[in-house]
Amino acid sequence: MSISLNPYLNFHGNARQALEFYHSVLGGEIRLMQYDSVPGMMGEPAESEKIMHGQIDTQDGLTIMAADYPASMAEAPDAASLGHSVCVSGDDAERIRALWEGMSNGAQIREPFETAPWGDTFGMLADRFGVPWMFSLAPSSRG
Known part of the structure; x- marks a missing residue:
């Protein structure tokens, strides 16, 4: 049995770029799931390439997750908002x-x-x- 606590970052359209950068620094395995992988669940058709869920897991136990907000959540605070690190x-x-x-x-x-x-x-x-x-x-x- 195990348990973990890890950050989940939300972005307004650049989760893929952020995850690819974090992967270049952290290493490990990266998995990216776009909105279009589950049709009709997230966003509008024009948002099909946004990241519904992305995750990096490293061999030394680091995990970071991220996603893009759909356009309907344009006002939601993103990962760059202050109040966390x-x-x-x-x-x-x-x-x-x-x-x-x-x-x-x-x-x-x-x-x-x-x-x-x-x-x-x-x-x-x-x-x-x-x-x-x-x-x-x-x-x-x-x-």
Whole structure:
């Protein structure tokens, strides 16, 4: 038996691009399901190529999911809205530093990835899609 908690991000038409970028950084397996895979369930016919559900699963246990809102939900807040962050934390220095570097490409750095007052190596950014991320590396593994 297992249980997991993972982010599910909603976009206004660019979920595919976001998931493909996250896949290029995170690695793992990516699965994309378009609106037209379940006819009549989501959106208008012109929205057939939007992502109804997308998911990335990595070998080290990371999962991120995303979807596009249908046009009828144009006013709904998307993943770039403030009030949340995707957080990556742990003690695998090489992996977390590589993820920081990858996500930094095209991002707005809000806090550089450096030693924080509480001892972790910590940084914050808004990725190229405006999604806020936090990275935290345990102090015993900064090496």
